Amino acid sequence: xxxxxxxxxxPVGESGIVTVIDAHGLTRRRLLDxxxxxxxxxxxxxxxxxxxxxxxxIRGSIVALRVxxxxxxxxxxxxxxxxxx
Amino acid sequence: MSDYLISLAGNPNTGKSTVFNRLTGLKQHTGNWPxxxxxxxxGFYRYQNEQYxxxxxxxxxxxxxHSPEEQVARDFICFGQPDATVVVVxxxxxERNLNLVLQVLEITSQVVxxxxxxxxxxxxxIQVNAAKLGDELGVPVxxxxxxxxxxxxxxxxxxHLLVHGKIKxxxxxxxxxxxxxxxxxxxxxxxxxxxxxxNKRWVALRLLEGDQSILRGIQEVTxxxxx
Ligand SMILES: Nc1nc2c(ncn2[C@@H]2O[C@H](COP(=O)(O)OP(=O)(O)OP(=O)(O)O)[C@@H](O)[C@H]2O)c(=O)[nH]1
Ligand SMILES: [Mg+2]
Numbered sequence: 001x002x003x004x005x006x007x008x009x010x011p012v013g014e015s016g017i018v019t020v021i022d023a024h025g026l027t028r029r030r031l032l033d034x035x036x037x038x039x040x041x042x043x044x045x046x047x048x049x050x051x052x053x054x055x056x057x058i059r060g061s062i063v064a065l066r067v068x069x070x071x072x073x074x075x076x077x078x079x080x081x082x083x084x085x
Numbered sequence: 086m087s088d089y090l091i092s093l094a095g096n097p098n099t100g101k102s103t104v105f106n107r108l109t110g111l112k113q114h115t116g117n118w119p120x121x122x123x124x125x126x127x128g129f130y131r132y133q134n135e136q137y138x139x140x141x142x143x144x145x146x147x148x149x150x151h152s153p154e155e156q157v158a159r160d161f162i163c164f165g166q167p168d169a170t171v172v173v174v175x176x177x178x179x180e181r182n183l184n185l186v187l188q189v190l191e192i193t194s195q196v197v198x199x200x201x202x203x204x205x206x207x208x209x210x211i212q213v214n215a216a217k218l219g220d221e222l223g224v225p226v227x228x229x230x231x232x233x234x235x236x237x238x239x240x241x242x243x244x245h246l247l248v249h250g251k252i253k254x255x256x257x258x259x260x261x262x263x264x265x266x267x268x269x270x271x272x273x274x275x276x277x278x279x280x281x282x283x284n285k286r287w288v289a290l291r292l293l294e295g296d297q298s299i300l301r302g303i304q305e306v307t308x309x310x311x312x
Contacts, residue, residue: 026150033147035181059180 005077007042007070008054015043016075023072035059036073087129087138089248092161094189095173095180097144100201102126103231104173105141108118108241125157132241140167146181149187151298162192164302167193167283168248171240176206176213178226181295186222190256192287198226204233268293280306 010016018040019026021031035058036042043057093101104110109128125140126161142161143154154230162170172189174182189196219226225243229236260266272289279285283306290301 002124029147029150033184035184061181066152 003073006082007073007075008067010044010075012044016077019076087272088135089137089168092140092167092170094142096146099173101173107234107237141201160192164306171197171199173201176200176203192284194254194256196224200226200228201231203228204230223257
């Protein structure tokens, strides 16, 4: 089965590949400026105590994203990639 | 009266203020957290008997997302008519830093890239081929360790060569899909009244993006040009 999840669902320590950025306008611009384009590898680093924001490793930098934003990013987890290929 | 105006742009925490302080002898606040420089600081230095004004811009990842810092940086690069813009990049996270470099190259071809923090990069076993990077970007790339003043003479030399027209840059051009390129060409034709100093392709892109904030800047520049 091909599983796509939203980025906020990617567990700590796991990586995946961005498939779709569903945000619009300025939010989309900001996400693109962080290097989040389809094909980018992202790893979840840690969650804040409240679970929002969440820190990710993106292109060698650690970036905190609010769940409101990370929800709009679709991710194919690496475990899935391996199983399907 | 200064001979040349140079702006310093870059992502947060890449060492812009360190470069600025080293060159001008001023003490703009530096420190190991991002976002210290919010307003532009101005300073001066002399090189080869000419006076340069250096403007330390706030650090930004982009020029397009409309935060106050980004507006300050963008308006200066676009409308402040600097003779050259130095983009300070972090050699340890080049991929991320190049986004801003490409955005600046879309606005102006008068660019020198200052590849800073090469000591940190070495420590992390990251090697950047500066000459190759310069070839690909089409502008000079100078390796520096700003905190120890390494490479800053060469940076001044490249700026000097650039503002005297002794280096011809050939900035990497971003090609958009044909549909968009056609619209860009149409708009550029209608923008013939803009002053030479404004990059019409860039203005056309912003207008296509629905960017309202650009209009105010254009009005200001146009008013100055024709008054
Ligand atoms: N190791 C090393 N550290 C550097 C170098 N250049 C600057 N630094 C340090 O990096 C930190 C950030 O430098 P700043 O000059 O404040 O950076 P900035 O780009 O002005 O930051 P913002 O104004 O927040 O955008 C400081 O602690 C500097 O001492 C360098 O070449 N090597
Ligand atoms: Mg600074």
